[in-house]
Amino acid sequence: MTxxxxxxxxxxxFIKSLSKNFDVYAPVKDHVVDGGSVRFKVVSDAKxxxxxxxxxxPLKELFFxxxxxxxxxxxxxxxVPVKKVKSKAILGIRRCDLHSLANQDRIYxxxxxxxxxxxxxxxxxxxxxxxxxAEEYCFCGSIDLQGNADIMLYELPGNKFLVEVHSDNxxxxxxxxxxxxxxTDIVIDAESRKIEGSNRLQKKDVHSFYDNPxxxxxxxxxxxxxxxxxxxxSCYCFNIHDEANVHNMKEGERIRTWAGCxxxxxxxxxxxxxxxxxxxxxxxxxxxxxxxxxxxxxxxxLCSGCxxxxxxxxxxxxxxxxxNRM
Amino acid sequence: MAKKDKKPVVGFYGLTGCAGCLLSFIFNENEIVSLLGxxxxxxxxxxxxxxxxxxxxxxxxxxxxxxxxxxxxxKKLRAKTKILVSLGACASTGCIPAYRNFIDEAKYLPxxxxxxxxxxxxxxxxxxxxxxxxxxxxxxxxxxxxxKSFIKQLIxxxxxxxxxxxxxxxxxxxxxxxLLDEGKICLGPITRGxxxxxxxxxxxxxxxxxxxxxxxxxxxxxxxxxxKGHNSRTLKERMQSFAGLKLPDELQxxxxxxxxx
Numbered sequence: 001m002t003x004x005x006x007x008x009x010x011x012x013x014f015i016k017s018l019s020k021n022f023d024v025y026a027p028v029k030d031h032v033v034d035g036g037s038v039r040f041k042v043v044s045d046a047k048x049x050x051x052x053x054x055x056x057x058p059l060k061e062l063f064f065x066x067x068x069x070x071x072x073x074x075x076x077x078x079x080v081p082v083k084k085v086k087s088k089a090i091l092g093i094r095r096c097d098l099h100s101l102a103n104q105d106r107i108y109x110x111x112x113x114x115x116x117x118x119x120x121x122x123x124x125x126x127x128x129x130x131x132x133x134a135e136e137y138c139f140c141g142s143i144d145l146q147g148n149a150d151i152m153l154y155e156l157p158g159n160k161f162l163v164e165v166h167s168d169n170x171x172x173x174x175x176x177x178x179x180x181x182x183x184t185d186i187v188i189d190a191e192s193r194k195i196e197g198s199n200r201l202q203k204k205d206v207h208s209f210y211d212n213p214x215x216x217x218x219x220x221x222x223x224x225x226x227x228x229x230x231x232x233x234s235c236y237c238f239n240i241h242d243e244a245n246v247h248n249m250k251e252g253e254r255i256r257t258w259a260g261c262x263x264x265x266x267x268x269x270x271x272x273x274x275x276x277x278x279x280x281x282x283x284x285x286x287x288x289x290x291x292x293x294x295x296x297x298x299x300x301x302l303c304s305g306c307x308x309x310x311x312x313x314x315x316x317x318x319x320x321x322x323x324n325r326m
Numbered sequence: 327m328a329k330k331d332k333k334p335v336v337g338f339y340g341l342t343g344c345a346g347c348l349l350s351f352i353f354n355e356n357e358i359v360s361l362l363g364x365x366x367x368x369x370x371x372x373x374x375x376x377x378x379x380x381x382x383x384x385x386x387x388x389x390x391x392x393x394x395x396x397x398x399x400x401k402k403l404r405a406k407t408k409i410l411v412s413l414g415a416c417a418s419t420g421c422i423p424a425y426r427n428f429i430d431e432a433k434y435l436p437x438x439x440x441x442x443x444x445x446x447x448x449x450x451x452x453x454x455x456x457x458x459x460x461x462x463x464x465x466x467x468x469x470x471x472x473x474k475s476f477i478k479q480l481i482x483x484x485x486x487x488x489x490x491x492x493x494x495x496x497x498x499x500x501x502x503x504x505l506l507d508e509g510k511i512c513l514g515p516i517t518r519g520x521x522x523x524x525x526x527x528x529x530x531x532x533x534x535x536x537x538x539x540x541x542x543x544x545x546x547x548x549x550x551x552x553x554k555g556h557n558s559r560t561l562k563e564r565m566q567s568f569a570g571l572k573l574p575d576e577l578q579x580x581x582x583x584x585x586x587x
Contacts, residue, residue, distance in 0.1 A: 034503050035529075056503065067499075220545070221546050222546065223515040223542075223543050224492070225495070225514070226491070230498035243475075244478050246354075246357045246361060246478060247357070258499060260495065263495065264490065279541075314507070314550060315546055315550050
């Protein structure tokens with residue numbers, strides 16, 4: 001497809017135009033309410049957008065909701081809530097998060113089509129952003145990244161973006177905004193698609209490390225707080241519980257919430273048996289699911305190399321460093 | 327719970343405490359009429375005139391055992407009920423009143439207690455130090471949702487369960503920024519959650535009022551706080567504030583001088 005350029009001065013006009021049909025989300029840095037961290041928020045003005053830092057919490061919460069009412073039950077039967085969702089346009093998604101979103105789509109749209117996820121996800125316009133340089137804990141260069149945005153933005157000299165268009169819908173949209181999207185012959189070569197300093201993970205095949213003593217260093221520092229799970233853009237596990245209506249106990253709701261495999265409660269079953277009772281079992285399991293089990297099943301790693309599970313781990317357990325030393 | 331047509335006989339009582347935990351039941355203001363409809367409320371300070379002298383199915387008990395009178399009452403209540411629930415931090419961990427266990431008597435007696443003789447009765451302790459407790463609803467005060475959910479589960483014939491994950495879980499689900507990463511001493515990772523991370527939602531660090539999380543990694547946590555440049559005395563005092571008596575006996579935090587008020 002043809003490439004375009006977009007001047008950063010025109011980003012605001014682009015957002016205004018998107019806002020007619022979409023809730024426009026973009027990374028925003030807020031020192032007052034979010035402790036200076038970057039979050040995906042609804043924006044109406046380009047000047048609040050922060051593209052220089054990856055978001056503190058991943059995108060998945062916009063689709064795979066932290067709390068989803070699956071249905072209401074009563075003596076009359078079940079009632080599935082109808083979701084009224086405004087289409088989302090999400091701007092500034094990095095390659096790592098696009099990879100994770102593709103994995104979430106695989107699980108919740110194709111493996112087991114999930115109407116709640118699909119309702120949130122369909123008609124979403126994804127506008128990616130190519131970050132040039134890895135942050136301290138990033139390792140996406142060691143991952144075979146999948147997933148595509150409808151529109152991809154690359155930094156160009158002269159306060160501009162190069163715009164790659166990857167879907168028909170996006171092309172129609174871009175072509176309808178002739179004043180701000182200018183056709184260009186510039187193309188992004190393979191070298192410019194790389195992200196500098198992101199090749200940290202050298203030991204990509206982890207299957208022989210299962211009993212390696214090297215894990216202990218990470219296990220000793222692990223607080224089992226599941227921050228890694230909740231900051232992970234790829235983790236997709238959940239719990240389900242029923243909540244009875246206090247005014248009529250024959251009615252209630254069945255609710256789905258996020259779950260974290262680093263918690264003992266994650267593998268607790270009837271009779272109080274806990275399958276992964278030790279910190280060691282839980283610590284290794286997450287990394288094996290991310291780098292091996294998912295790949296064996298679907299051909300791609302669950303992990304996207306975004307490094308959030310290290311950056312936002314209270315004790316900063318760098319499992320990449322641990323693996324590299326095995 | 328019991329037979330279908332018979333409502334459980336429920337009592338609320340308090341030992342030495344501030345009555346705040348009893349209020350956590352009343353704070354369910356939109357549901358309290360329905361909640362009261364499910365039970366036969368036989369005792370409740372302030373709202374039930376006569377503290378009926380009958381047999382109970384469930385007694386919710388707040389407060390800490392600080393005196394001989396407290397202990398006598400606790401033993402009587404235990405004998406009168408099938409299920410004893412410790413309601414709130416004082417009954418469950420000893421909470422702030424139990425901080426007295428960690429201070430030299432000579433430091434606090436002259437301050438204001440010289441004429442209060444019962445202070446010499448005994449060291450403050452949670453109720454499970456003396457009697458069998460069937461269920462615990464922790465927190466200073468407990469989360470009103472948890473109190474409501476507890477009663478609902480008993481009525482439905484389920485076994486209410488204690489939330490075992492650390493505070494961090496709800497804190498993350500609430501979208502907060504990590505206070506440890508901001509350099510604060512937040513006890514979230516070693517503290518039992520279930521509070522909906524109410525303190526950290528307001529950007530105030532967790533002080534551990536719900537007691538230790540059963541899966542806490544103390545060694546890693548203490549090392550982390552020291553790494554951030556805090557001294558062990560500050561950390562120890564904070565960890566002892568709400569749940570000192572429930573910390574593992576073998577826990578080693580560098581010894582610190584006594585706190586003087």
